[in-house]
Amino acid sequence: MGRQPCCDKLGVKRGPWTAEEDRKLINFILTNGHCCWRAVPKLAGLLRCGKSCRLRWTNYLRPDLKRGLLTDAEEQVVVDLHAKLGNRWSKIAAKLPGRTDNEIKNHWNTHIKKKLIKMGIDPVTHEPLDRKTSSPATTSHSVVTADSTSKSDETTKQQQSPQQSDVRDVLFDGSSPTGSSTNTVSTGGSSSSSSSHDQDPLVKWLLEEDPPTGDEPWLNDFTSSVDVDEFSSIAAGPELPWDGATDWLLDYQDFGLGDSSLVDGYMINSSNGAKF
């Protein structure tokens, strides 16, 4: 049986969002929340489907989003987690406050993947590409996992190679913020995790399936810096900052998100990518 479309295609607007639509959506959600996405467009006076509203909110309008390119440290987290989790972008995004799965996925496909390939590293298996030619068995495995998507993520996870730590060393030129293997995720599977790494709460956190609880010490700066009330009062107030364009959205960071945040235990200055 065919699945019903999420919305009536006729009379539903598609394509890029206008500033007016953004404003309507933000005003509505900040005032009412989003009890039911399907009802949101109707109640907010938008000619969009609920799915489109949800995506627009989660990927672009949310006040706690960071903007701009991923920093080196964030990239490293993405590589680490991708080695462990595969293409489970939402899980990866959950470990990077202020980043969305879409953003990470795009960044992976446009930047990180190319970097890895350029360095002779298979972005799927995180193994050196020349290993494939020398190890046919591995190759066939890799091809299978490369062509599959989330459906084979479990398989992918189990096939991660111990070489993956080398991959990160190469990718970040051995000058990662941690400066050592402290940040290296043990990728030998859950049954073979390195004891030394297990001592590191950061690594434990990376290995956790659950999203951060907000109690993680390295998230304190981030969570405390998000003043949603402030954002809400600005966005919902009588004098809205919109001037017909969405440029103001780029200034979200000015609400406290852009100065610095702690990701993966690193202090990251998101405005210039500087590492501390």
Next chain:
DNA sequence: AACTTCTCCAACCGCTTTGGA
């Protein structure tokens, strides 16, 4: 200057998962 190619990313599509009746 004009055209083509490349790059990036917002948005869409459709499948899977979840939760309630």
Next chain:
DNA sequence: TTCCAAAGCGGTTGGAGAAGT
């Protein structure tokens, strides 16, 4: 237990701007 609606998720597409010729 089954069914269905809603939400979540990951892959893909298309358009805009940048870069190259």
